[in-house]
Amino acid sequence: MAKDKQYDVVIIGAGPAGMTAATYASRANLSVLMLDRGIYGGQMNNTAEVENYPGFDSILGPDLSEKMYASSTRFGAEYGFGTVESIEIDGHNKIINTDMGRYIAKTIIIATGSEHVHLGTDGEEDYQGRGVSYCAVCDGAFFRDEDVVVVGGGDSAIEEGLYLTNLARSVTILHRRDSLRAQKIIQDRAFANDKMSFRWHTEVIEITGDSDKVTGVRVIDNQTHEVSQINTSGVFVYVGLKPNTQGFENLDITNDDGWVITDEQMRTAIPGIFAVGDVRAKELRQITTAVGDGSIAGQGVYDYISALPVAVNEPVN
Template identity: 60%
Template sequence: MYDVIIIGAGPAGMTAALYASRSNLKVLLIERGAPGGQMNNTAEIENYPGFESIMGPELAMKMYDGVTKFGTENAYGIVQDIKDHGDYKEVITEDTSYQAKTIIVATGCVHRKLGVPGEESFAGRGVSYCAVCDGAFFRNKRLIVVGGGDSAVEEAIYLTRFASEVVIVHRRDELRAQKIIQDRAFANEKISFIWDSVVDEIVGNDMVVTGAQIRNVKTGDVHLEPINGAFIYVGLEPLTEPFKKSGITNAAGWIETDYEMKTKIPGVFAIGDAREKDLRQITTAVGEGGIAGQQVYKYIEEQH
């Protein structure tokens, strides 16, 4: 019996583990991949206090090193369901189950797909959702980045380290990214823009992407844009499918909590990018992790 099971080892989950284990709680951290979550897909992080600039995977490992010092146990697993048994909770993975007095859900989210022909078939062969992971494969190539938010524009700037040209395709006539990021993109000679447009199809031969069918949403005009790769940043989907049966998610799948990170189920908390909220940043994830780690301690003290 654990005091708390934390599902997900992104910045939120790792911070919660740090706070809970420092309170001398018995902590299990379950992760389905490498610790760090979306940080592992981020090139340079420039808005995390204490670092002028740090690579995402490096910050992830620094956080993880801190978590393991205070006795947090780690397990690999893909969570299928959680059950509330009153005095204790149960976390069910694909091959085992664990019991705890409390649960913290920190599963995060993933990049939304375009859902257009060619996207799935060329995944890993020219279609990517991670510039840090795949940018180096596109040296001196012509790329499109689909989207207009912070992630899209930041990754477009990063891709200019390798690509000969990066074209940002955005369905509106202005970007949604922060102004400082926009200014960098507009000043970058390798970046150009296709406004008021969406990608209808990604095309290529048997091996690689060769173009994208792009449609202007105002005029309806369609043209084939010659490219060697497409990087897609059009929003996020919460990784909360295992928790929908428990009733803690809203219609869109995001988990609703109060300011103490409590869900509708006593003893079940949620933090990080899986929560219903406006700002999804490492700083907010860390803050929520600290709150949840402390709230778990208070909950257990009150119950026992």
């Protein structure tokens, strides 16, 4: 059996928080592995334009991902693929079991982020990839000059709806409330866009289609209880997020909703395990706050390792 690879820090997740943590930890001359089950960048890769990141009036999400990745690996941090199945604590060491092998680290930074909540309605899973999408940037081009609906009323729903107006013939926002939750500047743009319309107090009860693709949605007005049909070829869903904490359940570091609990130094209840970014229990989940979390944790792991007993804190190959 191959010898387990050992690191000072294993960062689970390579979104903006994880990549920033890798930059800080590797600059401190720690051996660092960023471990992700997909491509680096996380949800930035699904974002058309980022307009609230300092230093850029506007930048494409994938472009910002590339820039952050270049910085995060500049000082020797490694990047690897794998899905974490469990974590074990062995004294000062943490054992990370993945579907691609096992790693040992003095510290762990959990940066696994979150993913989109599904509606749970009839037809959603059947038509996923055939008209149901959770990423306008990824799939919007398939609906050029067609009528689409966006389900949700927060920042992501309205921003991605605005992006779709560049491609689709029309975009209808379906929202269960009577007002949007998105930031006012985003709302103003949406209300001023001739291609966007809004259906209030509206909930999707079924996604309908033929054998190949979506053809419409059945909706209900949650005030009048009237049921109606909206013809559409695309349904883009943005109704919330859930944390990616699979593989960490045994650690008892999450709240009842699954978000990881930390202090202001990004430390969890387990010494040597930190958490950053969207997986944390916090109010604001943005690229800027993820980057802030990552920098604090990157410095935090250095401080933690520096304080370990000399016999434990030998250089890791």
